[in-house]
Every structure is written in C-alpha cells, then in structure tokens.
Amino acid sequence: MSQDKIVGIDILLEFLEVAFNHILFFRKIYPEEIFVKRKIYGITVYVSEHPELNEYLSNVLNSVKELIKEDENSVKTINLTFYNGNKLAIEKFVFDIVKLQAEFTEKDPYYLKTEEALKTICLKLSMCNTYLKPLPDGSTFSVEIQTNETAHIILSENPKCEDFPWIIEDDAVEMTNKNLLPLKDIKTDCLNLQMYVIEDTANKT
Template sequence: MIEFIHFFVMSQCQIVSCDILLEFLEIAFNGILFYRNLYPKEIFGRKKIYGIAVNISQHPEVNQYIKNILETIRELIIYDEKCVKNINLVFYDSKKLIVEKYVFHLFDFKFDAKELDPYFLKTEEALRTLCLKLSMTNAYLNPLSEDCTFTIEIDTHEAAHIAISENPKCEDFPWITKSESTDELNIMRNNLLPLTTINTEYLGLQMYVITHDNESNNDI
C-alpha cells in the first residue's frame, strides 16, 4: 500500500476559510436533524453563532459521526480544494429508499481572498441567512416518518477517494463508493426545493432539497 502523505501547509487565512466552511456544515447538519425531527428535541442544546441561536446535538454517536464527516472534508480540501463537488445529507425510509436529500453544491471555494473580504464578514452573513432559511424548511416539506435514518455523502473524484482512503487521519472511518440506484435516479427527477445560493469572495455554495413528495417548488 502506498501511504498517503501530503506536504501542503495551509496559511492562517486558509485555515480560517476552511474552518468557517466546516463550522457552517456542522451547524447545517445539526439544524436539519433538529428541524426534521429525526431525534428528540431533548438531545439538542443551544448555542449562538452568526448572531443567531442554533441547535447542536448532545448525542455522542451523532456527534462522532458528524465529526468524522467534517474531518474527511477537511482532508479532501487540503488534498485538492476543488475536489469536493456535493455534500448530501440523505434521509431513507424503512425500506432504504430515499425520501429526502439535502444537497450542498460547492461550486467554488477559494482559500485566499483576504484583500476582498479580509474578515470573512460577507461569507458569514451569507451563511447566517442560509441557517435562517433552513429553519423554515418544515413549512415546505412533509413530516418524516419515525423510522427514517440518515447518511451523509461526499461527491468527489476517484483520485481524491483513493487519497483519503490512504490518509491515516481517516483510516478509522472508511468510505465506500456508492453507485446510483434506479430509485435514486427517479427521485432526482422529482421535486426540488431551492434554499439559496451563496456566492462570496471565499465561497460559492448552492443548497437545495430534493423530495419525491408533491411539495411546492417555490423558493423560500
């Protein structure tokens, strides 16, 4: 086996921009799980970020799972800042069929734009707006059944997948390649609920929800 070794050293600005993205994803994952009532409200605590109150899981297993996801995303970005295309939080019913998919489409990510937005204010304001929009999704979506489960997927290219598989920091959380099933392709042709598009100096992110329910396709 070829050991994966990466000699890229991030600058302070690059560390901050990566941390902001990962912090947002952590908040978004927790927010979706909270608002879609997958777990009892009691397992969530409150904290303030971006000037608003958000809900964060206190459940050790859920937190560890999300932590492993975020660590993998960090290592992928360090390997190649352009290699993460989509990050999907997917809900399944008891038959393992997709009922809902939250898509974070990362179409642009810049490590260094400090001359344009030195304090990340525009990026953080855009992320604050998206967090507020997440809190309103229940008004546009049908309730999930009590037996739903979820996974988080990362859409990347083959070279990055091989690299992350050989990365010692990710060896305790193995990733497998997923092939799209007929059911998943059918869902992709169903309703789409757009949330928002962020396009700042640091971050280009489009977020939307795909569902097979007969929901309104109006933007929030």
Template sequence: MSKDLLVEFLEVAFHGILYYRKIYPEEIFEKQKLYGIGIWVSQHPDVNEYIDNVLVTIKEIIAIADNSIKCVNFSILDSQNEIIEKFVFDLFSIQGEAKVADPYFRSTEESLRTICLKLSIAESYLKPLPEDVTFNIEVETCEEVHDQINKKPELEHFPWIIKESQPTDKPPVDNFLLPLHSVKTEHLGLQVFAIGTQKSES
C-alpha cells in the same frame, strides 16, 4: 480561513437538519449561538461521532485541493433504506486565503447565516417525515481523492466506500425542489437546496 468556515457551517447545517426535520427527539439538542442567531446542536454521542468523522474527512479532502469536493449530500432514508429527502450542498468554489476586500469573512458569514435561517423554515414547505427514518452523508469527489484519503492512517477507523449507482436507485419522492440560498462571495461559492415531497396545503 474559508475552508474552516465551510466545515463549521456544514456542522451547523447537519445538526440543524436533524433538529428541524425532527429526525431525533428535540430533547437531545441544545441551543447555542452562532452567526448572531440561535442554532440547535445534538448532544447524542453516537450522532456527534458520526458527524465529526465526516467533517474530519471533509477537512482532509479540502486540504488535497480547493476544488476536490463537488458537493455534499445529506440524505434522509425511510425504513426500506430508500432516499425520501435530500439536502444538497453544491460547492462550486472555495478560496483558501482571505482577501483584502473582506478579510473578516463578514459577507460570507451573513450568507451562511441566511442558509441557517432558511433551514429553520424548511418544514413549512416539506412534508413531515415518517417515523424510523435514518440519515447518511455522502461526499462527491473524484476516485483519486478517495484513494488518497483511504491511505491516511488517521482516517482508518472511519473508512469511506465508493457508492455504485444502481438502476433501481430512486430519487427522493416527487422531486420537489426547494432552493434555500446561494453563497457567492470572494471566499466561497455554495448553493444549498432540498429535494423531497412538497407539504400539502391545508
């Protein structure tokens, strides 16, 4: 189903960002294969547990309604806890059932493959990250959905909170927008881009 494909892709993308942006040492990653290409997957228990918990919640949110998620933000923060780079997964449509025209999701998987390849070359355009960065993942949805997921017993061990916008909130430095790819198929509508600091020309 489209929903499972989306969650699978987000998992691959999250691990890929951690690897390609060098947030963790490459020694903790293992190379695997998906969409016909090599991907990098973290083997660190704590990192994987956090990502897995995020993905479980995303599954629960999508189960409430196809349009319950507006976007997913993978933010990279510096030692002062300020966002210096962000990868945005802007979800504008998702179709729950496979359609006759593409029952095996081939066109969708090809588009997701393209995004994974674009993630692998993002470092060519983005400034190297400083040391001691951290990351978090935000899911933009409505307050009603937030209330519903916080009532689910299976999610009690990983509570989500509503982020309050503060006047001091800063966007990623320099606001360099790097489009990665757009998925526009009968199963999925998704736009992926990064915001950060452009790499200096040598």
C-alpha cells in the same frame, strides 16, 4: 495553501457542522432532548449532545477537511440524505461547493457578507418544516460526498481517516419524483456555495 483558503475551509466546516445539526433537529428524526441551544452568526441554532451522532459528524467533517487539503477541487457536493423505512432516498439537502473561493466578487475581508449569508441559510433551515413534508417514522440519514475517483484512495491511505471507512456507492437509486427547492447561493471571496433541497414527496407517504 494560502491563508485565505485555510480560513475558507474552516468557515465551510464550521457551517457544515452547524447546518447538519440544525437540519437533524428540525427534521425530527432524533428526540429534541439530545440538542441544546447555541448562538452562532447572531442567531440561535441547535447542536447535538449525543456522543455517537457527534462522533459520526466529526468523522465526516474530518474527511471533508482532509480531501480539500489534498485537492481543493476534489469535493463537488456534500449531501445530507434521508431515507424511508424501505431505504429509498426521500429528501436530500445538497451543499454544492462551486469553489472554495469565489472570483470577481466584492471583497469580504472581515467575512461579514459570508456570515450574513450563512445566517440566512440557517434561518431558512429552521423553517424547513413549512416547505417540506414530514419525514415518515423510522427514517434514517447518511452524509454522502460526491467526489472524484482518487478521493477514496486518498482517504483510505490517510491515517487521520483510517478508523472511518467510506463506502463507494456506484449504483445509488435516484429519487424519481423530485422537487427542487433552492435555499441560498453564497458568492463571497472566501466561499462559493449553492444550497438546495431535493424532495421525493411520493415516497414520503
């Protein structure tokens, strides 16, 4: 794997960690007190200090890293999905990894364009309460990885992921009243990513 792709993975994983924390803070399913302010991409973001939540997110990111290292095309989308008290999906932040490295784009040797795009996404995430309905009390969340059939085998046989079993979800219930809200497309020579939110307003009440 080339050095550029290794850097691309590191940038992606750092962004996912920031975005997950930022979304969880602004969607208010945890007390604000478990988050602290940090500075990244030149802006203030919110980062969890809760050990169990941090361990879960760390295991998710480690699994994403191991999958991409094994096959860079194995991860299609990463979804941060919220559920209501009836376990119905009501909101989904989708990180669509079109390609780890975009082609036919203006070069970004110092990752300035990439950082500016990630900054824009974080700023839009910090305003998500203005364009999404509030989550109902008792909401929960999970992170889902849409991948290929061999990925589960790869993870189950990888000693770095053996303590964090993933569940195959073949019969996931899809949202029925979907609104799609595009957030940002990133297309630089180290990252090609689309991000959007899908919301089911009917089941939020």
